[in-house]
Amino acid sequence: MKKTLYFLIFxxxxxxxxxxxxxxxxxxxFSGLDRDPSDFDLDRKxxxxxxxxxxxxxxxxxxxxxxxxxxxxxxxxxxLLTAKCANELAGMPEIYAAMYDSESEYYLGDIDFNNVDDMxxxxxxxxxxxxxxxxxxxxxxxxxxxxxASMNATDYFFAGLCELFDTSTSTTTKSLTDGDMRTDPxxxxxxxxxxxxxxxxxxMLSEGDVKAGLDSFTTTLQTYYxxxxx
Numbered sequence: 001m002k003k004t005l006y007f008l009i010f011x012x013x014x015x016x017x018x019x020x021x022x023x024x025x026x027x028x029x030f031s032g033l034d035r036d037p038s039d040f041d042l043d044r045k046x047x048x049x050x051x052x053x054x055x056x057x058x059x060x061x062x063x064x065x066x067x068x069x070x071x072x073x074x075x076x077x078x079x080l081l082t083a084k085c086a087n088e089l090a091g092m093p094e095i096y097a098a099m100y101d102s103e104s105e106y107y108l109g110d111i112d113f114n115n116v117d118d119m120x121x122x123x124x125x126x127x128x129x130x131x132x133x134x135x136x137x138x139x140x141x142x143x144x145x146x147x148x149a150s151m152n153a154t155d156y157f158f159a160g161l162c163e164l165f166d167t168s169t170s171t172t173t174k175s176l177t178d179g180d181m182r183t184d185p186x187x188x189x190x191x192x193x194x195x196x197x198x199x200x201x202x203x204m205l206s207e208g209d210v211k212a213g214l215d216s217f218t219t220t221l222q223t224y225y226x227x228x229x230x
Contacts, residue, residue: 033060037067042078045071049081053088061088069136076147080155083140087158089133095125096157102209109213113177113224123175126165138166145197153204157214160197163190164221182225191225 033055037048049064065085068078087093095108102109112118141159145151151159167190168176181187198218205211222230 033057033063037063038070040067042071042073046078046081049085053081053084058089061085065089065133065136074143074147076144076149079140079147080144080149080151083137083144083159083162084155086133086137086140087162090129090131090137090162092129092134092137092158092162095161096154102213107209107213108217109209109215111217111220113220116177119175119177123168123177126168126176129165129169131166131169134162134166134169138162141197142193153201156197156201156204160194160201163197164194167191167194188225191221192230195221195225195230 033048033052035048037045040048045064045067049061049068052060052064055061062085065082068082068085071078073079073082110118111122137158141155141162145156145159149155164176167187168178168181170187175181181191195218198214198221202211202214202218205214222228
């Protein structure tokens with residue numbers, strides 16, 4: 001009788017372990033992202049947003065952004081997380097990826113602000129971005145930086161370009177080469193803010209194409225807008 005009982009216990013134990021193993025190997029790490037996070041508490045919204053960004057799925061990232069944006073939080077880390085979501089949705093990662101390839105048409109190290117063709121290409125990229133997300137991305141990055149969020153070189157890179165491109169597309173008449181961008185104090189202040197953020201990013205990077213390209217870009221940006229007076 002005891003042998004039978006022990007055998008049954010062993011079988012049950014084995015089945016339970018096999019079931020657990022099957023769940024581990026078949027469950028997707030992002031399977032929970034199909035849920036609507038809008039009614040989650042803040043901690044769960046943060047967790048959802050982090051997982052959404054890790055998944056790279058824009059549908060999930062949009063849900064995460066909407067949920068965090070509705071919080072109207074002033075916490076620096078939440079602002080940074082919200083900015084990252086908006087940045088992805090705006091379409092900014094394309095230009096970051098290009099920074100690793102000096103042969104890319106968007107390699108910032110080759111941009112000359114006095115070259116019409118270069119600026120037309122950069123303006124075209126800026127205008128291809130989704131303003132519904134570019135504007136909040138710029139705003140949330142600025143708030144995150146102002147409140148000393150834990151930002152790395154990539155965060156500062158995106159923060160600077162979001163601020164610059166959002167400024168240049170703020171109206172249908174503005175572009176990066178528009179004279180108003182230099183003479184309007186409000187606009188010029190935003191360009192200066194973008195320059196400072198990009199300078200921080202460049203300073204945090206190791207030597208290489210990205211650092212060299214960003215250094216070249218910030219130098220020409222400063223020269224074009226201020227003649228070196230910042």
